[in-house]
Amino acid sequence: MSIQSPYIAGKPGPNPAVSPAWTSTPYYRALNEVPDTPAMGEFLADQVISPECLHDFRLTWIKVKPGKSVRLLYRAQGADFPGQQYFFHARTASPETGPAQAEALQARCFTPEHRHLFGKARRAAVYASPWHLLIQVFPADPGLPGLPRVVHSREVAKMLSSVIPECDGACAQVEADVVQYKPRRQCLIRYTLTTASVTESGECRKIFYGKLSPRALPVYTRLRQLHRVWSGGIFRFPEPAAFFPEPGLMLCREIPGVHLSLLPGEARFSELCARIGRGLGEFHRSPVRFVPRKDAAAELEALNYWGERFLRWFPEEAPRLRRLMEGIRIHFTRYTSPIFAPVHGDFHVANILVDGERLGLLDLEDGYMGNPAADVGFFYAQLKLLSLKVYRSPEALNEALQAFLEAYLTPAPRDVRAMVPGYCALYCLWCAYFQCFLRPTKSGWWERGQFMLQICEDIIARGTV
Template sequence: MLSDADREFIRRDPQIPGLSFALDERSIADWISENWDDIDRQSVTSTFIRYKPGRSCLVSFRAEQHGLPLSFAVKCFGHSAVEKWKRLQTHVKHRRGQGQPPIIHPSMSVIAFQRHDDPQLRSLRRLAYRHGERKLLRELLPDSPEHWPARITELRYNPERRFVGKLTAKLGPVGVLKCYSKPRFDAVMRTGDHRSLHTLGASTQHHAIVWPWVEGHTLGDLLRSGTATEMDIERTAVVLARLHAEPSTLYRTNTSHGQLNRIRSLAHNLNHLVPELSARMCSLLPVLERQLTSQPERTSMIHGDFHADQVVLSDDHATLIDFDNLSIGCPHSDVASWIAHLEWLAVAGELEPNSVDRCIKAFVSAYRESPIDTHPAEITPHLAIARLLLIDRPFRLRLPNWPQKMLHLIDRIERDVLPSTRAPRIRPDGGLSKGRSPQPISPDPAMPMLSEALDPRSMTEYLRTSSPALSDELGNFDVESVRVVKHKPGRRCLIEYALRSSVSSTIARRRSLLGKVRAKGLDKHSYSIQQALWNTGFDDLASDGISVPRTLGTIPDLHMWLQEKVPGQVVTELVGRVEGLSLAPRIAEALQKLHETNVPTSRCWSFDDELAILTKSLPVVAEKHPSLSGTVYEILEGCHDAVANMSDHPACGIHRDFHPDQILVDGDRLWLVDLDLYSQGHPAIDIGNFCGHMLESAVRNEHGCSILNDFEEIFRQDVVMRMPTLNTDDIHHCTTLTLARLIILSSQYPTRRAYTPRIVTATHQFQRSRTTPSCLR
């Protein structure tokens, strides 16, 4: 029977027509009973879900057939996977072999198949009959005829991914058979050389491996039964530490960066399940990335998927098993994985919660006695990653109230990673407190509309009527809170709105958006430019990973237009690290895309406009700093010379305020923001603006100036390579104009005035020598 949360999730993904059918155990039980022989309807139970938004959903089931256990899967396909669905239908049509055939529901694009008809694990066909089992074992174990008569019993079956079976001969278990999908088999075979990878036999034709049997009980089984001792846990820690201390002889790596990418992908999928959870996961990623990069780099051989079921204990020793993910990586990730899985056993009700802390303390204490250099603080980000990778388990295992369980898990992670974070208080009726009172700001006579723009109740009504897209996605929503991001009295105000929609009693959804208010009226130009860019290849699914935020409507009465708030970290926070240098070519690519897209606009920005600003304001700087007066006027004269020497170049659409604060990095995606000044102009203006900001930032950041200078140089060289029609002298001239403008800004802001003399000196040197200022070398 479908829960309210299931129905809400199904409603959000209309692209998969068979979703409600595949998730309904009762409907599936009736369907397979009509098509397969002797199915016990009451025994049909779903065990886990694998979901790809808009494309497919696979549900694994257990049942009884002829009084024996049966594993089967039901998979439904979305409209975007029509070719895969057609190929599968053709495969079923031409199927040969024994066992119950797959069944198809054509109108809903749904298929049900038993283990022996798994389309990705073709070797399982042999397991449909006894003769096939013997034939498979003869091919896998040609030198061990004593094992050919062994019976194969299922231990675990992950449809389309992996089958694990126990080989039992007359005298007992002799091995473990693993049948893999081709990509997974190839990955295991590419791991490298290590004693743990010793096998009894393997077949590239069948994508199958036979591993030795290890006698004993897994620590997981002992924990679930309540018979695990402190000694068992300590032995587990010691055997893991021994693995970490072994010399690295493997080829495969398992990096924290790769795990963060898996979390990004998971967050994208979860947007269809619990949208609030997806947003909160994305907000954690930059924090975790900063914590990881601030740690000393540690690498060793690691298990890669370590938990209590991956160690077998006998009377005198512990043995690690299941080395499918053996690789080179950070040893803390194995420790974190063990802890996270242990906590999960408590969440799932398989382990007493009060025993978890004791187990963790015993494990960590024993592990620290090993020669592996470790510190508790270094495990924290790895533990957050391990927990995040398990966060969709309540849904995948179809636990009751799965949205709430997932939100409880993210609450725990946020408390550990962000000590100041507090989860929102939920009232007994499932709702949240009403919108917070307006945020106070200084009175602004030029912007009287701000009183309404900062009132949650007023904005709720405005947004419901002005943004059909929000209403379509969130249904009946409210403004939960209002925050002024930036306010320039008499000119403009940027406001963040946190929205909340309770579509059902079991799932709360949140969304944040930004409202841009302009004193002199609605900025229709900026709105239309951003909307046009979104519609011409800058949307949130752009394959090159370069996007702009989606526009969400206008409120003319408030002089406001709306856009989605996007996740990410500003480039400014990343460029000061060596790892950030890899962003420079990506930013050059983003700028190239913006210029080549060339969205039409009636606004133009010329070098005469640039000179007008400098001619008006640089003399004011000279007056405030008499000792710099001569140099400032030389800079101004040099700017006039620079403009006079600019070459002709076709104008294109330019950002006009392109600098590191205008780019957000969200994993592999770059977001270009704040396009309010978008105009037709010389492309070198954007390039020089970015380079000038990087050099000025280096002047103010004495300790990190070398890296910032390197970043600017890589960016500039990459731009020149991408845009060969540009004259390098033009880029130098535009960089000079930007540095001169930044002299003006430094003199206007109290926090930057102390740097004005250094910026003047650097600009003068750059202008005259055409090389990096000596103060930055």
């Protein structure tokens, strides 16, 4: 098999993006086990679903463990109604166990009660023997056994009617739209609720977001604690509305706004980033308390874990990667003062919502008590990556980045300021690995990864950002 899909793309343009040295790495060789996307589409059209339901069929996500397994996520647009989506999750399974696993999933998920949730798919699972892949059709997912229930409109209407005051005991209609799906990990769903009550302007419509995840309960508990102690400020947080132990669904009220990642072209983008810096400082100084606690030693332990995989799967870059990892370790061990403040843990441009002058902050499931410079470094790396994605230049958003840093660092304690360069370098390396080199479905992935490595090198060489 060779990678001919247009969705596994390198640097745009006529010149090859990926150097010959990289094409010989274990990870890149493992990518050659990925089926050709049109061939996979033909297989699904023959075995699972009508061809008209595979419009814009594409490979959107890859997770490869060289020599062990491949996991793939395909997505297609259906033909029954606007916005209809189909997801197909494929993972390595042996010829001895794969067919039996497919039949077991078929019997468990493709029941008369839930068959309509699969649209025009004829099966919930199938074994693709040409590639030794077990293919699951959404919402069949052994890692998220409650998934069929939370996308079932009638089931969701019953759940909402029992806990949402606006329902007054009854829902007229619930529309469930999948916003994000990560196989075996989580599913984010937007619920548009039409209540039985009628206002002067017509039907009463409310929007809630549900997250199905094995980690949903701790996140729900964390949000409730946050709302009890948060006295207001620049950021607003999702308001938890309910938790359903079975199927494991957390429900939150909608926060209006546009993702920051969509606004880099706005004239006020630098002003927004300065406001975000001030808001992040407020959050770090708040009385919020998370579990667990992470110190510098824990950060370095995590770096060692994923850094070793980086070295093993991309050995051609090993000398360079070892220098970068050692530079980060030296910086971290130079500043050993323990600092424990609330850390968001995923301070991503897509987790910040902008609604006029109001800002919303989403997705606190990775929060912990630790050095707040971690959030600063993560946002720094994410803005650099956004600059590369939108403008193909790491400097295009430097004005906004400096506005953020100045707004945050000016009132920050000296010990926090001292750790910011180390965390910026750490997360530039992290982004190169997790968000570039491990995501070859994104056009320009190799080019961006190389830029992020260079930014990491520059920070370590200068000792500042």
